[in-house]
Amino acid sequence: MWVVVTHWLNVLFMIMMARSGIEILSAFPKFYWRDDCPPGREWLRLSKKVFSSEPRRPWSSLDEEESWNPVIALPGRKNLGLGRHWHFMTLQFWIATGAVYVAMVFATGYWHYLIPDHWSIIPDAIRQIGTYLHFELGQPIAGQPFNPAQKLMYFTVIFVVSPLMILAGAAMSPAVIGRFPWYGKLFGGKQGARSVHFLGMCFFGMFVVVHVLMVILHGLPSQLTRIVLGSGQKDTTLGLALGLTILFVIFAIQVPLSIVSLRRRRLVQHLTGLMVDPPQRVLSRSFSSRQQYTDADISPYHRVNGYPPTDPAYEEMARHEFRDYRLDVGGLVKHPVSLSVADLRALGTVAYIAKHNCIQGWTSIGKWGGIPVSTIIDLVEPEDEAKVAVFYAFDDKGLTEAEGRYGHFYGSIPLWLASKPQTILAVDMNGGPLPIEHGAPVRLRCESQLGFKMVKWVRAIEFVADYSHVGMGQGGWREDQQFYSNSAGI
Template structure:
């Protein structure tokens, strides 16, 4: 029990700080999945954007750079923040499972689980006693007074599972496979909001919990917490407890420095624990989304700006009549296709929800060629394992911030078999708009939006991604340290 209590403190601080880093990428909270600009119920930023703004804007401009003092690692490092968050959650769940097992194995659950509704009025009386600056009496034969017992029960058996459930409800792979499950929390934005409120509830509990530890007598409470015996050596308990807290603080200072100084190493190290889980999600689940036209968002955010340069602008002006898509690599039948030839391969229409890695969502209708159909035409070789999508977007010109190179993305070849994996040519019943990827963009509905490459100019099938770009599997993975799997 003592060990799991310490581990819980250790992992929860990691979850808090990394969760704040994730929130900084889109510091706005909604109840509705269409996320209309200006309609958020909570905005943790001074930046404002309008749906009818005359000046084009990208959702990347909504991102905030928060201090490493509160965010892990801070300074606009969404990719690394997600790595820390998803690595930690696995160990936090295991710690919780071990704790629950011990609670029931030792019979300690009698002290945590209320057996009568009288606990509620008794807890209210206990809170009133605290407000009168007095300490309420403990339940006869138990170590807690009523308010403590009820609070511990709610945190352990209700709030913790609630946080896990709302976190899972934000996974694009899970939402795509089980579209109705998202409605349990009012959609992804509802789950995101409730997850944030759950974090606040945990934070409030910790503040009150620490305050009551002090009120009840710090040396005695430290002996109970650290040694598992309120009558134990209080000096030893105080020394061990403060040393443990100092060690946690020092660990956070070191990992924050390391994450910011050695970002690629951090990405690789944490990826060993996070990437396998994401790959399993991506392989197991296929998208079964079927939204109605009434669900289509009135405003669909854009992430990034269209390609810069005269060549792309010229193609856009003439309706992309000169556009050609090259498909090659490890294929038996390399092809070069115009838009008309692409359309001749067949069409699939789908109304699906776009899940941006920043946190915003929007629903739109997409129409295009099933990627599986194109793969059947080019006939991938046995050695082919990945599909690489090259874009006309030079990020050194359209994004900057010290980043460089043409955008590209990769997906495992098996994702092409997903029936809702398409090369989109149309959006909401009209040709694909320039800002959303014209003339051609990828849609993989079990993945986050950064995997859905826009402004595609070429497709290559390869055996390995190590020699493409910087070898991490995509431009965002190379430059911003995102995970290559994007199912959560």
């Protein structure tokens, strides 16, 4: 019965992970093997949109996003934030189910049916596949429930592909690969891990198709009865009815998940966040970015996410190379300051080469130079009750992004994250002044987090006790308007 229960839970959780994974994929439906993601050089593109590194008109990576139907994506319709929430929440249940299954496999001796004990299983499996291709059903291995092809395939699914999917998923976490750059290199970089993860999903999909086909060929009533009741029964009516009912319930569950996610997005953000956010916060707090790539690693092309501000005051400053720019730093601090770019540089700059991880999925490696935020903290001396730094931007998203959203962009990070060595106010990029499209004159860099946390076109910093009174109270514009998680280490 433990095989039966974990089997059906696995069906439910893998459908949810596949659908939410498809939602995540819709934000950047392209696959690369290299982390610089040059436009037009992807090995697979699931979109009709084509963009060039030398375009006739400017474009943003947000233009690459697709809106996929809720029938296949959870929840669908450009809801990347909620798709990630569902994916990471379901992942925890899937891993727990798998852990129980594997523990029982070894505790009960069931592993003898799943783990090959001789290399002869490979030629035997090939012969068995030949038997199927001749429209004949083979016999199981003596004393075991599976034939060689089934045994080899179950072993591959359970002990090879499933762990590989988890390991590849971890290699896409900016907190993990920021702290352990060597780990991402095991997959050839984050894009390699992302491609492996996608191919793993395709493998699972093909396995399910063949698996269901084999159940039908071997006798649907008897096989489904065994899957539901755990043993062969002479009367298969109950097993068939119960099995079809379970399948109906599993697929029916998907409907309210999609409807609630699309109609009550804030509620879903908060409820799933109860399980999703704490592990991300632990991950971010435990790992400090230690990236230091070489000049040879710098990407020749760095995507732009979002269009520059259209604010007249900002455009006027840009025309004068930001000579009149002032960064106001205040809030719960002992010494509020207003700093020009020259003042910031005078505080002392650092430089490093790191990988930018956009929440959409693309990556790029660049050299960033700027002032450690810890230096700003030491300068203004926050009050004891100050726990969060809020970064305000010139960017009015109602003008630069629209799609029914509004308000000036802002983001927040806790002070412990602001104090990390590779959290800086960047004023330089790739050896020159920070370009406008990448956030000039000042942008936040926080290398253990996803890119949406790194506010561009920063106009002010406020130290606060918490972010509940800022914007809609979720900790950032993307969190407010697009239901992202405020923790972004994964």
